[in-house]
Amino acid sequence: MREADLVCVGAGPAGLGASIAAARAGAKVLIVDENARPGGQLFKQIHKFFGSQEHGAGTRGLRLGQHLLDQAREAGVEVMLDTVAWGVYDGDTLALRQGRDVSRLKARRILFATGASERALPFPGWTLPGVVRAGAAQTMMNIHRIRPGRRALVVGAGNVGLIVAYQLRQAGAEVAAVVEATGSIGGYGVHAAKLARWGVPILTRHTIIEAGGSERVQWATVAAVNDLFQPVPGTQVRFEVDLICMAVGLTPLTELCRLSGCRLVHHPALGGWVPIHDSDMRTTQPNIFAAGDVSGIGEASIALDEGRIAGLAAAGDLGFIDGPALGEAQREVRERIQAMRSGPLSVKVARAKAELLGLPDGGLEEAADSNQPAHLRRLGWLCGTEVDALPGVPEATAVGSRRVAVVECAERIPCNPCETVCPKGAITVGTPITNLPRLDPSRCTGCGLCVAVCPGQAVFLVDGSRPGEEGAVVLPYENLPLPSVGQEVAGLDRSGRAVCRGRVVKVRKAYAFDRTVTVEIAVPKEAVMAVRGFRTEEGGEPR
Amino acid sequence: MSASGWPRDLIICRCEEVTVGEVEDLVARGITDPNQIKRLCRMGMGLCQGRTCGSVLEALVARLSGQGAAAVGYLAARAPVRPVLACDIAAASDADLPDFADPH
Numbered sequence: 001m002r003e004a005d006l007v008c009v010g011a012g013p014a015g016l017g018a019s020i021a022a023a024r025a026g027a028k029v030l031i032v033d034e035n036a037r038p039g040g041q042l043f044k045q046i047h048k049f050f051g052s053q054e055h056g057a058g059t060r061g062l063r064l065g066q067h068l069l070d071q072a073r074e075a076g077v078e079v080m081l082d083t084v085a086w087g088v089y090d091g092d093t094l095a096l097r098q099g100r101d102v103s104r105l106k107a108r109r110i111l112f113a114t115g116a117s118e119r120a121l122p123f124p125g126w127t128l129p130g131v132v133r134a135g136a137a138q139t140m141m142n143i144h145r146i147r148p149g150r151r152a153l154v155v156g157a158g159n160v161g162l163i164v165a166y167q168l169r170q171a172g173a174e175v176a177a178v179v180e181a182t183g184s185i186g187g188y189g190v191h192a193a194k195l196a197r198w199g200v201p202i203l204t205r206h207t208i209i210e211a212g213g214s215e216r217v218q219w220a221t222v223a224a225v226n227d228l229f230q231p232v233p234g235t236q237v238r239f240e241v242d243l244i245c246m247a248v249g250l251t252p253l254t255e256l257c258r259l260s261g262c263r264l265v266h267h268p269a270l271g272g273w274v275p276i277h278d279s280d281m282r283t284t285q286p287n288i289f290a291a292g293d294v295s296g297i298g299e300a301s302i303a304l305d306e307g308r309i310a311g312l313a314a315a316g317d318l319g320f321i322d323g324p325a326l327g328e329a330q331r332e333v334r335e336r337i338q339a340m341r342s343g344p345l346s347v348k349v350a351r352a353k354a355e356l357l358g359l360p361d362g363g364l365e366e367a368a369d370s371n372q373p374a375h376l377r378r379l380g381w382l383c384g385t386e387v388d389a390l391p392g393v394p395e396a397t398a399v400g401s402r403r404v405a406v407v408e409c410a411e412r413i414p415c416n417p418c419e420t421v422c423p424k425g426a427i428t429v430g431t432p433i434t435n436l437p438r439l440d441p442s443r444c445t446g447c448g449l450c451v452a453v454c455p456g457q458a459v460f461l462v463d464g465s466r467p468g469e470e471g472a473v474v475l476p477y478e479n480l481p482l483p484s485v486g487q488e489v490a491g492l493d494r495s496g497r498a499v500c501r502g503r504v505v506k507v508r509k510a511y512a513f514d515r516t517v518t519v520e521i522a523v524p525k526e527a528v529m530a531v532r533g534f535r536t537e538e539g540g541e542p543r
Numbered sequence: 544m545s546a547s548g549w550p551r552d553l554i555i556c557r558c559e560e561v562t563v564g565e566v567e568d569l570v571a572r573g574i575t576d577p578n579q580i581k582r583l584c585r586m587g588m589g590l591c592q593g594r595t596c597g598s599v600l601e602a603l604v605a606r607l608s609g610q611g612a613a614a615v616g617y618l619a620a621r622a623p624v625r626p627v628l629a630c631d632i633a634a635a636s637d638a639d640l641p642d643f644a645d646p647h
Contacts, residue, residue, distance in 0.1 A: 034625065084625040084627070086622060086623035086624055087622030087623055087624065088622070089622075095622065097627045097631065100628065100631045100634075101631070101635075102631045102634070102635040103635060119598050119599075120595050120596065120598070120599055122549065122553055122554070122555045122563075122599055123553075124550055124553060127554055127557055251598045253594070255592070255594075255620035255624040256620070256624065258617075258619065258620035259620045259621075259622060259624065264617070265613075266612050266613035268612070272601075273617050
């Protein structure tokens with residue numbers, strides 16, 4: 001029987017983070033993953049991640065995955081792929097199957113980094129081909145390069161729904177609408193704004209009623225809902241779609257924790273049942289750890305850090321790290337997690353985790369009560385008043401006198417690449433990392449590095465300083481085909497409505513920024529603070 | 544429409560083709576333990592082993608019984624939690640066989 005100091009089940013960010021930390025300390029580490037490729041969900045994430053430099057912010061998820069794999073290999077971690085862990089015996093032995101080979105593996109410490117599964121939403125017609133969970137659509141598009149449909153309805157406006165809707169457009173599909181049963185968009189507003197400005201409607205207080213079709217999905221009906229989430233009669237709308245993506249939340253995959261006798265607790269903010277764990281990510285079984293989504297649904301960067309903490313603790317248990325060094329290493333990671341969870345959108349998760357760990361949640365109340373842009377949360381785009389209130393938005397006099405950045409970042413997201421990339425120090429985030437970016441227009445030279453780097457595509461350049469009637473707007477662009485210089489376009493406002501005519505004057509491929517293209521369009525001067533998207537005059541949606 | 548607000552013929556366990564109505568009838572008889580419901584109608588016993596339908600069942604029972612999710616509880620896990628052929632277990636060498644004692 002094979003043996004190891006630490007076995008991690010799941011080679012996503014948490015499993016890799018733990019493995020790298022423990023192996024670097026000298027432990028013999030093995031990772032088991034049921035997929036043919038390691039990386040968990042990271043390789044499906046073609047968008048750029050939020051965060052700080054330590055998290056590789058501004059990097060696309062798939063590259064972060066590759067980076068972690070390289071680190072794991074260098075640290076001497078053994079990765080067993082196509083291998084399912086189907087049982088746990090005696091609290092220290094995993095039953096494995098690789099192909100048809102059944103074996104067992106004994107571990108002095110086990111980390112369950114098994115991730116989450118997507119929740120299902122039953123409705124009449126949900127068993128038709130063409131109804132998928134959003135993650136499946138993402139796998140088809142981003143791993144297998146298959147467009148899962150031509151016209152989609154996305155159910156759920158959390159981050160998964162918003163991101164998958166955006167990626168559907170990138171894959172050349174049309175998104176008829178994103179519907180959300182609650183009164184508020186659950187995901188980051190910047191992800192919603194990316195859809196809204198290209199004309200995708202986000203319907204809060206709406207849900208899917210039924211889907212139909214003969215061989216596969218051909219249509220779906222959607223209706224408004226009341227406060228009890230019951231459909232309001234007479235509000236039904238029918239969409240002709242061949243794809244319905246359900247993105248109604250994630251739930252931790254805890255079967256192996258349950259089999260091991262780890263006690264679970266129910267926390268809605270964490271996705272449902274999670275293993276009770278301490279600040280080392282240790283479960284109620286002393287030799288078993290849980291980290292990442294299985295310990296509470298969160299972001300990949302936090303999963304990575306939770307894994308690191310568990311890996312360090314396991315290595316400490318086995319004598320590979322002494323007490324002071326362990327405490328030092330863990331403290332740094334814990335502070336980073338706390339900073340990442342300090343934004344207003346993370347407050348429920350932060351509170352649930354604090355309760356679970358028996359920690360004080362001082363300061364969380366304050367964060368929760370901080371002003372949230374209501375218009376953005378309800379409709380997916382910032383209204384004029386909300387824009388004007390932002391510290392990253394220059395005043396009209398600055399816009400009229402120079403080419404200057406406009407940072408439309410409104411939600412205290414823990415993220416700061418705009419600050420890091422600016423060569424002139426014109427953008428300040430500072431500490432905590434959830435501060436809204438503040439722009440000093442007098443320092444901004446209009447270079448546009450911040451436009452290309454922003455993971456939320458929330459930075460633009462505007463120029464109202466040229467002689468004559470014409471001004472310019474520079475926008476981040478991640479669709480194909482690229483527009484061509486000289487092409488006539490319609491300028492779209494934040495809600496996707498055409499507000500003026502424009503002309504493409506420059507298409508800049510900033511390869512240093514991993515394929516985020518910036519497109520400069522000439523628009524009337526009075527429209528530079530309104531235009532945030534465009535449509536080619538042929539009426540063609542991008543591809 | 545039915546007690547849950549969902550159509551009674553709506554399938555909620557795709558692997559075993561269990562409908563909303565079947566679960567509603569069990570809950571109406573006072574059976575609100577997801578594990579008991581599983582044994583009585585096979586919901587959650589198919590290929591997905593409850594990974595798709597488990598949270599649907601828990602939410603449905605919570606809605607029908609008026610209990611909170613924490614009170615309803617969850618489906619117990621049983622090895623194998625992923626498909627494995629019995630003949631492949633039998634073919635494994637003794638040294639590689641798990642000890643099939645009680646997992647706790």
